[in-house]
Amino acid sequence: MTDIASPRTDIPQDEPARQRDELDAAWRSPAGWRAISAVNQTYVGRRFVITGFIYFLIAGILGLVIRVQLAVPENDLLTPEAYNQIFTMHGTMMMFLFAVPILEGVAVYLLPPMLGARDLPFPRLSAFGYWCYLLGGLLLLSSLPLGLAPDSGWFIYPPLSSTLFSPGMNVDFWLLGITFMEISAITASIELIVAILKTRAPGMSIDRMPLFAWYILITAFMIVFGFPPLIMGSILLELERAFGLPFFDAAKGGHPLLWQHLFWLFGHPEVYIIFLPAAGIMSMVVPTFARHPIVGYRWLVLAAVGMGFLSFGLWVHHMFATGIPQLSLAFFSAASTLVAIPSGIQVFGWIATLWHGRPRFDTPLLFAIGTIVTFVIGGFTGVMVAIVPFDLQVHDTHFVVAHFHYVLIGGAVFPLFAGIHYWMPLALGRMPSERLGRCSFWTMFAGFHLTFFPLHWLGLIGMSRRVYTYLPGLNLELGNLIATGGAFLFALGVLLAMVNILWTARSGTPSGDNPWNAGTLEWLKVPTPACNFRSIPVISSRDPMWDQPKLSKAVELGVGFLPDSLGGRRLMMGTSATDARPEQVLELPGPTYMPLVAALCVGVFFVSFLLKLYAMAALGGLLSVAAFLVWMWPTSPEGRRGDIVASPGTVLPTAHGHHAAPGSTALNVTLAADAALYGSLAFSLFFLWSYTPDRMGTPLPSPSAWPAVLDLCLMLAGSAVLAWAERRMRAGAAVPAMLGLPVAMGLATAALAHGLLSSGHLGLPAQEHALAAVLWTLFGYQAIHAGAAVLIAGLAAVAAWRGHFTRGRHLALRIAVRFWHYTAALWAVGFVLVHIPPLLG
């Protein structure tokens, strides 16, 4: 490459100052209301955390209302209907709008500085995710003042949630709001995975990664595979409610248990999706305040990976009371107890670190110890509930309510508050008040145990959950009164913590760099500059702040990678996944309104769907597609390619259009999530198929295969053409791509048109039978993917015709081709799914 842009070597006196000013200008975001166009990780992370905290407060107030209602027997503060809405909204908001997003927000905020990066690799994607989260949450929340809040429990089991028993819009608010905001969970995990694997500071090989990054990496993968079943379940239930596709309707071959499977396939991992990032926070707080490196780093990595996998084996344990065969129960019960092993290792790691260190009991450590105590009790009752006969005894009583609040508050809320107090100096540049901190910890801790400990006892003597009141004279009065008092004490503790935050922001003493004497990189410079690092340091230790004393000075002087922004470009390092060897230089986009616009368009779709304005919803869908096309429209590579001198002696290629750019990894992760979504649909097909009583004498006219064979061949032909075009491109010939892309688009369009025209071949109309409904959904799924493949190929074609592709740089083509192959594979699998079972049956 010829156009090597290098920092000047003849450094004049004012050079460092110029570099610093330019870096600052390059990374700064606009002020005032224009700040909503900011996409920097600091901004997006802070928005996530603040929004999540507000949702937490609202859901917490609902929790208090529940406790007030239950304070005395036969209370008539709430009607049974209102009670149902309130506990459903409380649970739903806590699980979906608070716990997962706020922890993701913490990760978005902390990971880049912790890993030695200047930002996340796809800033616009995280901004888009945030807007989806905000809008989806508001959509769900708006049901509350309208008195239309969902009311069938946070896992909305059908048939209770079917149109028959819930004719109003309540359940639709749940399904659409949650699905809308789940977009953010998926986008954030793609973002975080790629950030952790590809943007660590040079030298930070995986065995030097902060544990927090390990936990987030595993959590993000769990989201990628764990959320799709829920999203698919929600889509199916909404299709049933909106268009009468009978997936869960037993009278038409559906089965309500299908929802329970899909929900808990997500729901159990969900508990660990909440717990793992919180454990990541713990693993940062404990060593700092123990003043000792974490003991058993390897064991903790082992535990995190172990929990990540084992927790997927547990879904059926929530259905012990549904009468599935004993045998399945036996091994699910085994898996439930197995997960105790890594959880135990985990807790021992923290205790051992405290044991070996010289702990200083500041507020963050108090919260951390509160976590350990509470979580251990919750884990203990969890093992009790995992024992099948015991579960049958306490199922649906307040014993279970006590158990999961111990796990959730012990496993997520206390660690979160530990993290808030720990990182407050980083976010605000000032030290929190230790006195207020201690007060709020002890109030929260005492309040929590007063609230939930009595519930164990109340549950054992038979108080049911989700019932709006209870009778006097059953020995339930005292326990309930204590619990309600405790809840207010807990709320007071939260309030004190908030006062502390406000006080710190206004009048805390400035903290200076690394006030807690922590070991990790995020503390290098407080307050953190807009670019996070004046230059990207080289890491040679797990605790660089402890073991590399000259680091801070070096970064200050611009020693390391990319001290120069080369005239205001947002540059950062791309490194290899295992060893963090420098590979490329990424150039990131600056502030833009595009993510907000795209999220609003998606919002039009969801709101119109909720209001049953389907034409409008279709319009919203088209608008969203248009927004994405504008967003992704190929821009000139002028000046963004070539090589850069990243540090004296290291010349790296820029990532733009490069086949190893982070976009390639991101596509793989996205396809994995998509495959999990498709897998959930395939699972539904098998599930319903195996339950159809007259499966043997198939009552369904079996779909005829020939039209589908033709369509499949067209898609596969497209794949072949593109594979050839890509091979030629790698040899430097652009013309095959210029021609091949439009040809493939034509083939897919023909397949789509023919498929739609002949879709009668699927047999019964979708409303008649659940199996037919699944087949139609499969077909729709494939059709949407073919449409997307055409659009993506179209974007690549534009780039090809404009001459953007070169031998070594044609990422858009690669992405289009890989997506195409994936789509063709979907069509092939779909063909087998649709046309082979009838032959067997």
Next chain:
Amino acid sequence: MPSVPKGSAILVAPAILWSAHFLFVYVFVSLACLWGWHEATVMGVRVVTAAVALATAAAVLPIALLGVRAWRSAPGATADPTDTRSRRGRFIAQVTAAQSALFAFSTIMVGVPTLMRPPCV
């Protein structure tokens, strides 16, 4: 010098084998119970029992092998902070070995109860 694993993906291999085993046992046994194959026997052995036993062996063996190999191949400890390669190699090898132990045990814990009880009660 013993061969250092290049990537870090090997670290999750035992867990993936465990998942495959788990999924197989779950799907197979559920379908068998649903459709009444569980009465079927081949040469006096219940089909379900035989299949689960085979699957368990087929999963535990490679997990164990992987673990032993990883353990043996771990490079010795190094004090040199610039020797990234062998330090990282040691890390991956040790974590892989520990994963193998955890997931070999887990696979057995999932497989054995299925063998001990009459299926589909």
